[in-house]
Amino acid sequence: MNSRRYSSAHRRLAVNALSDAEPSCYWLDDVDAPDPRDTLTGGDTADLVVVGAGYSGLWTALIAKQRNPERDVVLLEGKTIGWAASGRNGGFCSASLTHGQANGMDWYPRDMPRLERLGRQNLAGIVETIEKFGIDCKLEKSGELRVATMEYQLADIWVDYQRMLDFGDDAVLLDQDAVRAELKSPTFLGAVWSKDKTVMVDPARLCWGLADACEELGVRIYENSWVNSMVREGATMVLTTPTGTVRANKVALGTNAFPSLLKRVRPYVVPVYDYAIATEPLTDDQLASIGWKNRQGVGDSGNLFHYYRLGEDNSILWGGYDVVYHYGGKIDDSFDQRPETFQRLSEHFFETFPQLEDVKFSHTWGGVIDTCSRFFPFYGTGHGGKVAHATGFTGLGVGATRFGAQVMLDLLDGRKTDITELETVRGKPVPFPPEPLRSGVINMTKWSVERADANEGKRNMWLRTLDRFGLGFDS
Template identity: 60%
Template sequence: MAPAAMTPVSSLSDARPVSFWLDDPGKPAPQPALTGDEHCDLLVVGGGYSGLWTALLAKERDPQREVVLIEGNEVGWAASGRNGGFCAASLTHGFANGLARWPGELEKLEELGARNLDAIEAAVARYGIDCDFERTGEIDVATKPHQVEELREMQREAEELGFGGSEFLDRDAVRAEVDSPTFLGGLYDRRGVAMLHPAKLAWGLKAACLGLGVRVYEHTRGLDLAPSGAGMAVRTPYGRVFARRVALGTNIFPSLVKRVRPYTVPVYDYALMTQPLSDEQLAAVGWKNRQGLGDSANQFHYFRITPDHRILWGGYDAIYPYGGRLSADLDHRPETYLKLAEHFFHCFPQLEGLKFSHAWGGAIDTCSRFSAFFGTAHRGKVAYAAGFTGLGVGATRFGADVMLDLLAGERTERTELEMVRSKPMPFPPEPLAWTGITVTKWSLARADENGGRRNLWLKAMDRLGLGFDS
């Protein structure tokens, strides 16, 4: 009897339920927890990219500044160690979102974003961070005819406004880059996105911080925040930290400034990683230039290839839990893994028989304008940045600079931006939030099936500045 053909479900039989990036024997040991009291000039709460960049840049600005960073679990364990490794220059979640929200300052935002990505590349080199940083670019691919026209229109609009840099690829050209029978066209941004190993970036930033004298405490959760004399105090399980200034990089986790909490909701995102492709499989796909890719649907997939020739395949099935509940139980969703596997083999039928080695998920800090927001509290002694909405690998460094500017009370080209001075619309209480997000997700799926036509609900969301695209 002939062996049974491989099916999407059987491709998941060996998938480990852990982030591929974090499943690394070279993972550094955690720093000890804080026991007792600490005193410092700047306390950074959160050991993901946002907090790590803030601590690092604070020491670069003033090497004498005493900086303490506390992390409730281990550095890089959450979104910073579970994302796809796309490090984009865009600070606005793409050109279209920036144009819709801040047309008058988009030129400045694009310039700042490009400089920010250059600075990340320079920091990776300066500190010797071995995180597989590659300036490969990204292709937005069209898989339906209406998406081809949308990409052409996006390129035309950008060029008319003086923003070049993206190259339109027809069906043959895009399939010459990466071969899928589903690809009908693409828009290739060759310089605006880098690929990297996200966990190694976090671990490398931690090492750089320690090397500059930042005192890092892991397994040290910030429990509450209160004024203390001329500064602030943060209580932890085994002590307190007294600081002149505090920067909050907690993102999806409940902010120690409670009024900030309604501005973000957790949306769970999931990803698969394949086993390494054989030489024959690699030739069948033809993925030579190592770009990141994302399809152009409202409910989209993002995918990239690693240095050891694995393919990461994620996205599409974004899940909002009722009440914004954060739970480790939501980090895995077998029905989503199966859906992703089915979509993967639809995209790459020539890879039938390939199996997945890892499957994982995690929460994205989502805000209603799809790009970060910033602010201060306690008379300027506390600053925060949050709401990166899945684009934090690069933009968190910019957010760190904004927080440090705000804490210094400085007027800079960053703090003068409307993007920095304004806030997104907060999410309503339940059950309105769950109902609205559920209806929006259903409407986006309908638009994908109806040539991109947005229904009355989505048009109303657009008018309110809540034009979700995933």
Template identity: 50%
Template sequence: MASTVFERNRPAESVVEHALQGTAHSVFWRDDLPAALTPDRPPLRGAHDADLVVVGGGYSGLWTALLATERMPGARIAVIEAQRVGWAASGRNGGFCEASLTHGHQNGMSRWPDEMPLLERLGHENLDAIEAAGAKYGMDFQFERTGVLSPALEQHELTWLHEMRDEAIADGDDHIVFLDQDAARAQVNSPTYLGAIWDKKEGMLHPARFAAELARVAEERGVVIFERSRVSGLDTSSDGVEVVTDGGRVRARQAVLATNVFPSLLKRNRLMTVPVYDYVLMTEPLSDAQMAEIGWQGRQGIGDMANQFHYYRLTKDNRILFGGYDAIYHYGRKVRTEYENRPQSWRRLAEHFFTTFPQLEGLRFTHQWAGAIDTSTQFTAFFGTARGGRVAYAAGFTGLGVASTRFAAEVMLDLLGGVENERTGLRMVRRRPLPFPPEPAAAIGINLTRRSLDKADHNEGRRDLLLRTLDALGLGFDS
């Protein structure tokens, strides 16, 4: 099989070792938060009453609480978080805030082609609402409407770029721009780039600040947030629901489950997602001379086009976040802290970083971390209600949920309110995807799929029988 650019142009081992020397195992985004945005909220103690209780203090739970204050003025709303606000995926992701509700145009077209014009309009409206929320609520989450660059690194990927260009032209999407090799490298000076597509409408933000600001504004509007309170039970009665923790309970008329990758409180959803671990590096701030070497004046987010892809972006102080490629599933569907420590993944990322930017030799990484992604078989979120319509849920964002969590919050509130509209009428909302199989079939299938994706990247993108079969069945696994 053919080699990839990362195998053809490996950096010297000494370059990688120098860059990783002294790197802290810590999430940069959370370390970068000012103390004012990290108040020490109390755990849940005793019995409380509410109109709405939200389980989960990440983006989807916080958006639900905040939007509920607008829909239900004066309502008593409580959020219960097992750790700290934004502790999990919401505080660890790359900060790509994209309009797609379907994990990209191609995935949506393969599943809901007749709904795609509506889904894309709703997605762009949702992204616009997130940008507007900064001014509306006085939030600073370092939002930048820079767009996202998708470079081709291998010859066969240029064919994909041309197809994307032709489709954008046919659809009249003037915000999607095709760049040949010279134009791509004029935007970001990487010797790996053969061309690129630039979607100019997408945004970037500071993930942990986003969660922290959502929590701050929700509290200012009367929402009560309990931290360090792991929910152990969900009981339903004729007049409402009760959420139980070790230290207390909240009785409410309705509940929202926004637990993302963690095991659902509903048995029906236990097989709907699997946790896939993603690994990330963050550099020290680049000097002006280093920035001049790589260009990147447009500050776009970047995600290459391979099956095992990398994503990278600039921070406000010109650090480079570099993540992706490895997507590791551990037998048993568990979410465990020890899975976050994988030196071989960080070393591989460091090698790929210096293949991408050899002119930055000598740069060090200050932070390395990992987190679990809630992967669904349809590559994007699914929705529903339970317990006689008193409980709503959304999960399965599959790594592209920063923006779509707001859409999910709207959907969950619609479902609880019995609202019929464009959102709740979507087949993507009304139909559940296929579940993942139980073990050991899940581990066998996922790891065989990862192997096939890697093989495709080494074989001019050609998908083998396993991948073609999964495509035909509408099953997916995000690399």
């Protein structure tokens, strides 16, 4: 994708393809979506309260019961299961715990061999859970393609490939002909296919299945029960919702992008909006025109990158590129639809797959995710070890949240383990500055990243300065 200059005909094609799209999430627009569970009313007590029923909270509640079936666990969800980032992402479930090997090597190179092994074990545990509980989340063990669309990116892909081999990954380097044999696009110049580090899932169905598994083990789940306050009363934590109260010995926070109930966490994370569109199901002829027989997830290699994959019905989910931050970290449902981003994504889609010019989009959506300056989660406790959090997953939370759940439970149980002693777990990212400086830093970074993509990946002085201080901004 060397140029972003489109003809008026190309722009009209992109706009027309969006004309009948529903402003709703492809995954959540499902006739099999479960009925809402009860709202918390009155009082309840528990050994452990988990706040947030996305992946982070669901994995924490499930593993807590698997470790100790006698532990009384309550899960509080402010809206419904999987309504936020966990139910509306691309469904790329990666073994990486560090937002990719390169990023992990930049931050904690000594930990990386251990983290790579833990990541593989974590992914295997996810697959095992899906199979054990019969979770119908459309699991596909297809791996992921990272494609180069500009010449300079081929060198980056070669470095990634060599690093994958060093870590023992099952990876294949593809030249232009080989990658186009996998997936036909005139923009593809090469790729690396990581075959064993990513599986594809239906993210909403994974949430719903994990909730069912939690209840099967005895977890009590309350939906539409937003936690307004958390205070300590002696040895007990008291969590209050608009219609009820839960008293518990320990609390695990899986709220991620939303303002943490531990205020000390807030400077380290910012909420950003990510967007996606989905096509109508492809016909057999349309699918044949692009190939994609191995159904890999795909990500391109720009700083502003796209991610895309096939759905079960052979629709194409196409997302990413724009990362939007609102002043003051504002979160609002009105931000979930952004027509200018959807048009941009549509234009990029037809640049990548011009043979699909007669395809239309069926859904447009977006939503808030959490990001931190090191691009992968950080951990901590509060209230004398009674509260734990895992925050800042930055787009790879489908898999890494299960690992984060184990960290939180180890911290809450006061266990010193191989995991809790990792420098990665004990360390923290660099906090973001307060407003108005925060918005200035983020906007300057976004502008610089876009310039780098247009300038063969060359990072300007601003980006090099951020690199030196361990600051970043991504989705």
